[in-house]
Amino acid sequence: MPPKPITAGALVTLLVAALLGAAPLPPAMAQVGGPPGGDGTVLGFGAAPFLGSTEGAALRSPIVGMAATPSGQGYWLVAADGGVFAYGDALFAGSAGSLPLRQPIVALVPTASGKGYWLVAADGGIFAFGDALFAGSTAGLPLNQPIVGGAASRGGYLTVARDGGVFAFGAAPFLGSAGGIALRQPIVGMASTPSGLGYWLVASDGGIFAFGDAVFHGSTAGIPLAGPIVGMAATASGLGYWLAAADGGVFAFGDASSIGSAVGALPSGRQVLGLARAGGQRFWLVAGRPPLTLGAVGPGVENLQRRLLELGFWGPVDGRFGPLTTQQVYAFQKVHGLPRDGLLDGAEMGVLERAGRPAARGNAAGLSVEVDKARQVLFVVRDGQVEWIFNTSTGNNRPYGRGAVAVTPEGRFSFTRQIDGLRISSLGALFRPKYFVGGYAIHGSPSVPPFPASHGCVRLTNAAINFIWDQNTIPLSTPLWVYS
Secondary structure (H helix, E strand, O other): OOOEEOOOOHHHHHHHHHHOOOOOOOOOOOOOOOOOEEOOOEEEEOOOOOOOOOOOOOOOOOEEEEEEOOOOOEEEEEEOOOOEEEEEOOOOOOOOOOOOOOOOEEEEEEOOOOOEEEEEEOOOOEEEEEOOOOOOOOOOOOOOOOEEEEEEEOOEEEEEEOOOOEEEEOOOOOOOOOOOOOOOOOEEEEEEOOOOOEEEEEEOOOOEEEEEOOOOOOOOOOOOOOOOEEEEEEOOOOOEEEEEEOOOOEEEEEOOOOOOOOOOOOOOOOEEEEEEEOOOOOEEEEEEOOOEOOOOEOHHHHHHHHHHHHOOEOOOOOOEOOHHHHHHHHHHHHHOOOOOOOOEOHHHHHHHHHOOOOEOOOOOOOEEEEEEOOOOEEEEEEOOEEEEEEEOEOEOOOEEOOOEEOOOOOEEEEOOEEOOOEEEEOOEEEEEEEEEEOOEEEEEEOOOOOOOOEOOOEEEEHHHHHHHHHOOOOOOOOEEEEEO
């Protein structure tokens, strides 16, 4: 079925799509602009009432999502720290706001009665409140990608990861996943059918993946979007759904009505984070601070860079989110146990605002270096205080060559020799290496991913190793402690 986009630029989108061969049928245009109710954080459409929001409140962590009550007469807002805010007939049953979370909360999933809810964390951790029953989680499991959403189903619950992996708990049936599909864009959310025997996954390009009795009604995949899709909500019948884009655009499919969008109505510096059905042909959008990622430019990026530098994460301050800023963000995410994706969303910006400089494991006087293999970071430490933090990549523990295994040795060492240039060795190409034992060195590399990938050396970016050489940050004889 053709999409019914209701963004202000829908006609332009259609012309561009036609030129690219997508050629959707003409859409049913709907009201665009000011919503009937809202304050810029919560926006109501189709006469969905504005019932309140956290706008103006001094939150410890930003809002990351919302969910509607079964009656459609209320909603919950949830913050990254697990704080829950209830409006209308939404019942406050508790929060995780005072708990020491390992990963930020990404979604709130109500029970069928509306008398309870589950909070879902990025590591798949589940926190149950009210009549919600805990039936298991993926917390502690080695996930390929972080959890990004969840849905209730037949008394149980489902969670979905960014790579499309689906995890079912309690009575919720597992009906398939996109985990083995080569996705063009990551999954950002899910919705279940009224029967509980099906669910949809939605990707950031609006691609839809239907499982069980969920019916595919159309998608925005292949259509140029002004902003990525951030969430979806199904109609009461399960015969349609809305997709919401970050710029406020809303796209209706199946029996979902085209009733408005927030294009042009969002306050400066805000983007839509998700939507929730408000009963009948009505919905709410929730807006918040946009994520910062590779390619972003402007004062927000410069403020981010300054804050990271203030905390010791080495990198530039130029207002451009380039590869070196991605390295800064990787290091920050590793230190704070966040998903290592190089993207800082509103939740993680809240963590950054409250963060302090990380602590070193050692407290010896003078200069030293620590490599934390578990977190994949390198600390330059002076008198027990962390001076600089770098993203690093150590040995991947896999066999290579003729019987060798890519293991970074652990223990206490010191830097004994160095080469101011490029060295080609059995461990690969080492740029300006500083050796600490045998042929193992800290060195520059054009590839420093957020996971172990080397043959055993400790990789830094070429720019980082240049900084270390140029500032004599790690002179010869400096003690090194490698641990996990």
